[in-house]
Amino acid sequence: MTTTTVSRRAKREIVAPPFQWTTILERAQAAGEPDWVIELRQQAWATYESMPMPNQRDEAWRRTDYSHINWNSAGHFAIPNGATVEHIPAENRAPLIGDEQGGLVAWMDGKLVHRELNEKITKQGVIFTDLHTAIRDHADLVKKHLFQKALKASEGKFAALHTAAWTHGLFIYVPRNAVVELPLHSIFYSEQTGATLGHVLVVLEEGAQATILHEYLSPEGDNHASYIGGTELLVGNAANLRYVSLQSWGHNMYEFSHGRGHVARDGQLDWIVGSMGSKLTKAFMQIALDGQGSWGRMSGMFFADGNQLLDHDTYQSHNAPHTTSDLLFKSALKDEAHSVWRGNIRVMPGAIKTDGFQANRNMLMSDTARADSIPGLEIEADDVRCTHAATVGQMEEEYIFYLMTRGVPRIEAERLFLNGYFWDVLERIPFEDVQNRLLADVDRKLLGMHTAKNK
Amino acid sequence: MGATLEIRNLHVSINGTPILKGVNLTLNQGETHALMGPNGSGKSTLAYALMGHPAYTVDAGQVIFDGVEVLELEADERSRLGLFLAFQYPVAVPGVSVANFLRSAINSRRKSINAEDQGITIPQFRKLLTQKMDLLGIDHKFAGRYLNEGFSGGEKKRNEILQLATLEPRVAILDETDSGLDIDALRIVADGVNKLKGPDLGVLIITHYKRMLDYLQPEHIHLMMDGRIVESGGPELAEEVEAAGYKPFFEKHGVEVTEE
Ligand SMILES: Nc1ncnc2c1ncn2[C@@H]1O[C@H](COP(=O)(O)OP(=O)(O)OP(=O)(O)O)[C@@H](O)[C@H]1O
Ligand SMILES: [Mg+2]
Numbered sequence: 001m002t003t004t005t006v007s008r009r010a011k012r013e014i015v016a017p018p019f020q021w022t023t024i025l026e027r028a029q030a031a032g033e034p035d036w037v038i039e040l041r042q043q044a045w046a047t048y049e050s051m052p053m054p055n056q057r058d059e060a061w062r063r064t065d066y067s068h069i070n071w072n073s074a075g076h077f078a079i080p081n082g083a084t085v086e087h088i089p090a091e092n093r094a095p096l097i098g099d100e101q102g103g104l105v106a107w108m109d110g111k112l113v114h115r116e117l118n119e120k121i122t123k124q125g126v127i128f129t130d131l132h133t134a135i136r137d138h139a140d141l142v143k144k145h146l147f148q149k150a151l152k153a154s155e156g157k158f159a160a161l162h163t164a165a166w167t168h169g170l171f172i173y174v175p176r177n178a179v180v181e182l183p184l185h186s187i188f189y190s191e192q193t194g195a196t197l198g199h200v201l202v203v204l205e206e207g208a209q210a211t212i213l214h215e216y217l218s219p220e221g222d223n224h225a226s227y228i229g230g231t232e233l234l235v236g237n238a239a240n241l242r243y244v245s246l247q248s249w250g251h252n253m254y255e256f257s258h259g260r261g262h263v264a265r266d267g268q269l270d271w272i273v274g275s276m277g278s279k280l281t282k283a284f285m286q287i288a289l290d291g292q293g294s295w296g297r298m299s300g301m302f303f304a305d306g307n308q309l310l311d312h313d314t315y316q317s318h319n320a321p322h323t324t325s326d327l328l329f330k331s332a333l334k335d336e337a338h339s340v341w342r343g344n345i346r347v348m349p350g351a352i353k354t355d356g357f358q359a360n361r362n363m364l365m366s367d368t369a370r371a372d373s374i375p376g377l378e379i380e381a382d383d384v385r386c387t388h389a390a391t392v393g394q395m396e397e398e399y400i401f402y403l404m405t406r407g408v409p410r411i412e413a414e415r416l417f418l419n420g421y422f423w424d425v426l427e428r429i430p431f432e433d434v435q436n437r438l439l440a441d442v443d444r445k446l447l448g449m450h451t452a453k454n455k
Numbered sequence: 456m457g458a459t460l461e462i463r464n465l466h467v468s469i470n471g472t473p474i475l476k477g478v479n480l481t482l483n484q485g486e487t488h489a490l491m492g493p494n495g496s497g498k499s500t501l502a503y504a505l506m507g508h509p510a511y512t513v514d515a516g517q518v519i520f521d522g523v524e525v526l527e528l529e530a531d532e533r534s535r536l537g538l539f540l541a542f543q544y545p546v547a548v549p550g551v552s553v554a555n556f557l558r559s560a561i562n563s564r565r566k567s568i569n570a571e572d573q574g575i576t577i578p579q580f581r582k583l584l585t586q587k588m589d590l591l592g593i594d595h596k597f598a599g600r601y602l603n604e605g606f607s608g609g610e611k612k613r614n615e616i617l618q619l620a621t622l623e624p625r626v627a628i629l630d631e632t633d634s635g636l637d638i639d640a641l642r643i644v645a646d647g648v649n650k651l652k653g654p655d656l657g658v659l660i661i662t663h664y665k666r667m668l669d670y671l672q673p674e675h676i677h678l679m680m681d682g683r684i685v686e687s688g689g690p691e692l693a694e695e696v697e698a699a700g701y702k703p704f705f706e707k708h709g710v711e712v713t714e715e
Contacts, residue, residue: 397509402546405506406560406618407534407567416559420550420601 014053014067017075017161017195017226021045024165027077031132036143044153044163051157060156063340063372064282064311069254074226077167078194080111088189092215096431102182103128108189110167110196124178126210131169131199141173145203150232150260156284158256162197162230169199174208174239183211183431190218190253193225200231200259204239204267211242211430216277220250224279231259235267237291242270244429248441249277251306258284265291265320272299272428275310276441286315289323289354300329301425301438303418304337304369305445311340318347318354318384327358330425332395332418333369334445342374345388349380356386363421365395365414415443457484457654458521458537460626465516467497467504473514474500476682482675484625485654489668489693490661492679493701498661499543501679502628506540507533520626534560535567537625541615541632543661547603553614554584554598557621564622587620591647608635616644619651626657633667645670665697680710 024045028038054061085093085106095101103117105128112130121128127138134142147153153160170186188198200214218225227249235241241261249255255278261269275281287296302310316325331339345356362371375388395417403413419439426435460482467475474497482488490498504511505518507530518525525533548556561583562574575583584598593613603611612632619627629648633641648671652658660671668676668690676692677684680701685708686692696704704710 398546399548401506401508401530402542403548403551403556404530405534405540406556406563406622407531408559408563409531410529412559412563413531416551416556417548420548423550 014055015071016053017071019075019161019165021164023077027167033132033135034139037135040147041164044147044160045165047153048157048160048164051160054157060284060313060342061282064280064309066254066280066282069226069280070224073193073223074195074254076194078109078190078192078196078225080109081192083108083113083191085114087191088187088217091437092187092217094433096183096185096213096434100182101185102180103184104186105130105170106187106189107168107198109192109194110198112168118182121180121182124180125175126178126180127171127173128184129171131171131201134171134173138171138173141203142171142201145232145234146201147232150234150262151230151258155258158228158282159230159258159284162199162228162258165228166197166199166230168196169201170214172202172210172212174204174210176205177207178205179208180210183213185213185215187215187217188227190225190227190249193221193223193252195226195228197228197230199229200233202232202241202243203234204236204241206237207239208236209240211244213244213246213431213434216245216247216249216255218250218253218277221252223252225250225253227253227255227257229255229257229259231257233259233261233269233271235261235263235269237264238266239264240268242272242430244272244434245274246434246438247273247275247277247281251277251279251308253278255281255283257282260286260288261296262288262290263294263296266293267291268295270297270428272425273312274301274425274429274438276303276445278308278310280309280311282311282313284313284315286317287325288317288319289325290319292320293322294320295324297326298329299327299425299428301422302329302331302339303334303422303442303445304331304339305334305448307336309338309340312342314341314343314358316343316345316356316358318345318351318356318381321350321352321354323351324355325357328425329359330361330363330422331371332363332365332421333371334365336366336368338370338372340372340374341390342372342376343388344376344378345386346378347381347384347386351381352383354381354384354386356384358388360390362392363395364392411447415446418442418446457657458625459483459519460538460657461517461519462501462505463517463519465501465504465518466514467500468512468514469500469510474682475504477516478679478682478684480677480684482626482657482659484657486675487652487658487660487671487673488675488677489671489673490659490677490679491663491693491696496679497682498679499630500682502540502543502630502661505533505628506530506538531563534622534624535564539619539622539624539627541612541619541627541629543630543634545603545611545615547601547606549601549604551602552599553602553617554580556602557584557618560618560622584621587617590620590650591617592643593617609637609640612636613640613644616647620647625655626659628659628661630661631663632660633662633664641666642670665693668693678704680704680708685710
């Protein structure tokens with residue numbers, strides 16, 4: 001079953017956020033950025049200025065009305081107030097496997113507040129640091145990759161804004177054939193209202209392997225805040241990256257983000273996203289399978305309540321022969337929550353013997369929740385196999401009844417059912433503690449302890 | 456004295472269509488009864504209505520178990536009161552393992568008795584589950600599988616009986632638990648039920664087959680037609696049905712035979 005509902009809400013005028021080039025330039029200079037970085041910013045700013053704000057007349061934004069954002073609070077750079085890493089909840093900082101952590105790096109409102117890296121990993125030549133430090137210490141490496149292949153300002157208004165005005169970033173570099181056994185963990189935490197524009201740049205050279213958990217967090221707040229993000233994942237020949245990204249913003253957050261992974265010959269990218277928070281999220285995600293024999297998978301779990309809107313726009317791009325892509329996105333929606341998934345599989349000319357799959361499942365837990373699911377195929381090569389499946393269903397009483405007849409109360413039956421529903425995505429997250437943390441989030445939300453603010 | 460399940464003049468409809476038209480039946484803890492009757496006569500409807508399925512509307516009548524008005528309770532409360540239904544068609548619940556589910560069910564029971572209860576410990580639970588699986592000849596791997604997902608017909612039925620054995624109800628309804636079981640599985644399941652039988656368990660077996668009755672030896676047989684129990688008797692009633700089918704009973708009780 002596929003629904004394609006068109007929003008007919010009154011369309012408000014969309015105002016641009018009040019960012020100014022002069023402020024961006026001042027900040028860049030204050031951070032001691034070299035000319036080449038400032039040039040990147042300036043070009044992107046020109047692109048940004050040449051584009052209109054996206055609105056619901058644009059196909060990609062048709063179902064997503066963000067005109068209610070209050071840029072007066074969300075459109076100024078957040079000012080770090082000296083808060084330390086201890087402001088981040090301990091459970092989010094906890095080691096991922098037992099008491100071992102490959103590394104932990106954390107930002108507060110765009111300011112680096114913590115960095116540690118296991119000595120063994122340092123010895124492997126792995127770079128795990130913030131982008132400004134990397135620009136200073138590893139200029140050539142960063143220059144080669146930052147906003148080059150993956151993310152481009154021309155992709156959209158928010159991509160351009162991000163490229164011009166990014167506030168902070170994570171840089172991970174894994175050299176040739178280095179296998180990072182322990183997971184690397186990073187956190188972007190936003191405590192102040194205002195905007196942060198975080199960047200993630202991960203580079204895996206040929207034969208390298210790594211697992212990364214990246215978290216986006218903010219406490220609940222009353223004033224609108226924004227996160228305008230960009231992610232670049234570059235997976236070299238026969239390299240293997242498992243990248244888990246979890247978003248648990250407060251309900252006052254608006255996220256606009258672009259993420260893109262490129263996978264070279266025989267490389268593998270396993271990309272898992274979990275989103276529970278924000279007032280509104282509009283995320284573009286793309287995996288480009290550039291090299292023959294490469295493999296990419298996107299998995300997502302989303303649980304929205306109140307009047308949240310979670311919109312994911314995915315693209316599986318097969319640019320070479322013998323490439324395999326797989327996507328599984330699952331959402332559950334309570335109250336008046338709304339999810340949008342729009343996903344395309346694209347097979348470029350010559351990308352023969354490719355295999356592309358996408359499945360989107362949505363579970364409505366109230367009569368007023370809504371899910372839009374729009375799969376799409378663009379196939380320009382012969383001898384390919386592409387399939388998709390999209391469903392929107394209810395939380396079936398038949399299942400709940402069955403569980404209840406064994407003595408579990410309704411809420412517990414719903415909890416079990418929902419945990420089971422998300423399990424096939426959750427089990428792809430290789431950390432049991434993180435799985436349990438997410439399950440606890442699901443439970444809290446189910447019990448309504450997390451209701452959205454109607455702002 | 457054990458508890459008594461008493462069904463009085465029960466009328467049940469689905470989407471406005473009357474299905475049960477005045478069912479009366481009394482079953483004491485410790486007794487074994489069988490409910491037979493042609494397809495569509497309302498046997499499963501009775502089972503679902505007793506457990507509180509939301510699609511089944513009770514239009515009239517009463518169900519009393521151990522002095523409690525059952526019809527006023529939610530399905531989970533009925534279960535904790537001691538009623539159990541082995542489903543004719545159990546649903547699959549992806550992502551929820553048999554073990555996890557049973558542990559939740561046990562803990563829900565304990566918590567309803569004592570809100571402070573910390574739940575059964577994992578080793579205790581493992582031991583309990585292993586013991587019950589052995590009783591029913593069930594492979595231990597079963598515990599880790601998702602509830603009924605990809606289970607064969609027979610595995611689903613065994614899983615129902617595993618739940619019965621673990622939850623230890625006072626009255627269990629087995630809705631065609633024998634159908635879909637191969638000969639060996641039928642014997643294992645029936646042996647299992649026989650081991651569970653005793654003064655603490657009342658059983659209502661819904662079946663079309665005499666083989667199941669031969670194993671379980673019910674003392675009381677009830678015949679349902681068109682939403683009513685038209686005859687009740689001893690084991691000889693099952694023999695009569697086996698020998699002559701339902702036709703003589705239709706004629707005797709003036710039930711219209713509708714071709715499906
Ligand atoms: N959800 C439903 N909607 C409409 N009619 C239903 C529904 N469920 C059951 N019925 C009808 O109620 C009647 C009784 O069904 P029930 O399942 O109780 O029969 P049964 O005696 O268990 O039959 P069988 O021996 O085939 O299992 C049948 O005519 C059936 O079609
Ligand atoms: Mg039936």
